[in-house]
Amino acid sequence: ADEEIKGRIIGKEGRNIRAFEQATGVDVDLDEEGVIRLSSFDQVRREIARRSLEKLIKDTRVQPFRIEEIVKETEKEVERIMFEEGERISHEVGVYNLPREVIGVLGRAKFRTSYGQNLSLHLLETAKIGTHLAEEIGANVDVVRIGGLLHDIGKVLPGDGSHVDLGVNFLSKYNFPEAIINSIAEHHEDKPFSSIESVIVHVADAISGARPGARYEDVEEYGKRMKEMEEIAKKYDGVSDAYAFEAGRELRVVIDPGKLTDSETTVIADKIREEVTSKLAIPGEVKVTAIREFRAVSS
Template identity: 40%
Template structure:
């Protein structure tokens, strides 16, 4: 190969080498610049990230401070509410303590009065003992004196001495017993009258006697025909649906009498009859529709009446069945007195008396309200209303004191708590108020006859007269058979027998009269 042929090759190799070297140098230069730009871009991104992180940190810090402030404010509000609640509880406890202190003072005062009465009774007993000792001394003196008297045997002297001693002791004991009894009775009556008066003053009885409507006056003769229906179809279907009997008085054909023993069914029949007559359409399908609606309406009224009774007295609601029983009393009457109104009145009296005596007011009111719930059951089941009411109270979780008050308010079971006595007393007060109840003439005459028969059964009674509707009996005794010093003993025996053999509200006063006449003629 010649030099001329190698020259282009060498030139090409040299150019390639120079190109490679130039490319390498250019590439290094460009890479350094890119690296510098990348570093600058990375630094910028880091600076931006740092700024954003700082901003985010400040934002989160502000949010945290705001959340902390909200939680702090909520905690302060909660603390303030709890503080106020504690203050209210403290004030309530202070009021309760003040009330308890007042009750303690009243109890201390009454204990003092009772101690005074007990002291007087003890003094009376001591006086009786002294009189007995004096009688024994007189007995010894009389015995010695009689023994010195000639003509008397020991037995005769003994009989005379016993007779004198017995007469004198009976006279002195009767006088002393009468005095002690009058003092104790006067003190007890004053306290009882005070408590009863305060209780009655707080009770406003808006309604005394309420009568269940059992008659409906027809304004049109045609209505009677539609009510009876073809061959009596409508009236028979009405009686089947309501369980009541419709009677048309021959003396007054425009009056329909609803007859039946169940007061709630009687009310359903009354309202249904009223709606049917107002609608003017009377046929079996309409009767069935109206009676069904009225039954639902009466059931709602029963629940509302029961709830209102508890709400009126400020008592906690009871088991729904107890509430229904109380509501049913709205349709029950006892001697013309509405039983629900009577129960509310008894509850208010019990609450007022319990407050005076330092007993549980709410428990007393509850017992008073529920004492007659058995009357809502006795038309459906056999048994006395105290017995049935006690079973219902026990079944639906009422307090044992309430159950005992229900069962014992007619003395059927033994009393276990003073509230039970209060219920019996308030029941008698509510039932014996003038005008509260309507008794039949037959019951009145039977009570008068029984009262006179009881006092006439005692030896020495000449005549007796029951007056003031049987609340007092005046007894005339035979002068030759009953001495003056026997009157207190005889009166006590009569009152005991009346209490044992008669059931009556309030009290019966027994007055014995012993008349002494001296007649002389002049001239």
């Protein structure tokens, strides 16, 4: 963004930038040279602001009235995009009869993340994984499919309370079968499971969130956990080194062949795995690979 564009956005005595911030609900930061930064905890607001700003940069008539006009026009455009996204993910998992209001809210997931994982993708994965599990064991596929698709809808709804309560309260207005509402209410084990379908939605949600690369945490926390894994292994007698891989799902342990036999190595690997899984919260299975290599060199 050059200085002329920034000047137009700020406007006389800052009128334009104030009008833009008020209309979009985002903070605009113009301090960095060549960059316009939009800040808001709400990703939908940020998207509306981004699209509005792109239009305003091309527009020669940047003034408060025009800003409000463009933002309103962009809000409708983003609502349309969200509705299309709601339809797309519903149809992708074979759900075609959702109320229009539910489809519109569901589409907000396009602009929402949960622990860094895009919410649209997570809802799709949960519905697909759950559907396969339900088919395998003969559970009610429709309940699981819709429950999986809508289980986190509360994350895109405004209001106080947990996302589970917000989602259940919202969906209860639309006459969904009790089994579907229950699967959403129970997916975090806030209540005892009332059916096998609720269990499947819970399991599918956990699988989608726990797969390697699906979600990220604070980098420091991640690094600390990996280091702790290695330290646990290194304190065992006979372990010369240890390396954590695959987001902490694999630990490679280097054994001193002069201190441990093959059978002792197997025992140590089991002990390390038990200690790591009991002391550290790592999603999924932890694999411990012990490497004991003996080399004899003759010259």
